[in-house]
Amino acid sequence: METAELEKKIRERNGRMTRVRKAMLDFFGTAETPLTATSILELLAKRRITANRTTIYRELRFLEDTGVIHEVRIIGHGRSFELSGGHRHHLVCLGCHDVKSVAFKNHLDSEEERLLRDERFRVSDHSLEFYGLCDKCSE
């Protein structure tokens, strides 16, 4: 999503461009991995920006409600979020515990059609995580 588009979405919700919000949008825009409340606090600290943990949680909820970010759940990690659009697939290294978001088209459309037919389940979204070893951790 473009920065301009993000700002537009936020304005629509009567959102203001505050110090913390701006920094968080920046973090989400550049991160290659989903972010947790705690990791966001650490990133803020590096930039010498002080913010209360409560503010981060409230901001995460706001950005999620606004559709700017979405939640990601990965085994062995805390509740995390990433920018909406495109992503939703992750490579989770069981060695160094790093998580990399990868954007790629996959062929789950036929699977989703099958679920609608056989299970009468109407898929609107999906998430896919691969667990294994990254290049560095493969020895």
Add this chain to the structure above:
Amino acid sequence: METAELEKKIRERNGRMTRVRKAMLDFFGTAETPLTATSILELLAKRRITANRTTIYRELRFLEDTGVIHEVRIIGHGRSFELSGGHRHHLVCLGCHDVKSVAFKNHLDSEEERLLRDERFRVSDHSLEFYGLCDKCSE
């Protein structure tokens, strides 16, 4: 997994067949949805079995270390677990919040090969969740 096979795995780890463990194996064996510590406590209560929450967490860890169960992470739900082998795919209804485990073969092998080639990521496992509306909640 067969009950006999489960018991064997547990014996190998010097595990004993206790009241709580037996009940939990039964729950996991029959549940069609992943179970959380809290839902297990509720199931135990229905059977008039009293157990401390700490015991449940310790048992979950034991069964996970033993390879009997594995963790499942689903958006909007607490940390949950299900019996290992086969499953790993879930239909998550955004209406009633029910989660159904479904076993099916999928065609991610070529995707995993691609990840090894392009990303040098050695996949050992994956998890796939579909979010949407179940039959009842589709109106």
Add this chain to the structure above:
DNA sequence: TTAATTGCAAAAGTTTTGCACTGGC
């Protein structure tokens, strides 16, 4: 100005740990 945002304190929920006691085999 004025409504959104924030900080702080407190509460609620989840998960882990230490230690002494109990119970399966």
Add this chain to the structure above:
DNA sequence: GCCAGTGCAAAACTTTTGCAATTAA
């Protein structure tokens, strides 16, 4: 009897809520 399993209390984390103070527009 031995050692795995358990309960209890307490601690460590994570997330939410209420309220008063602050600030972007």
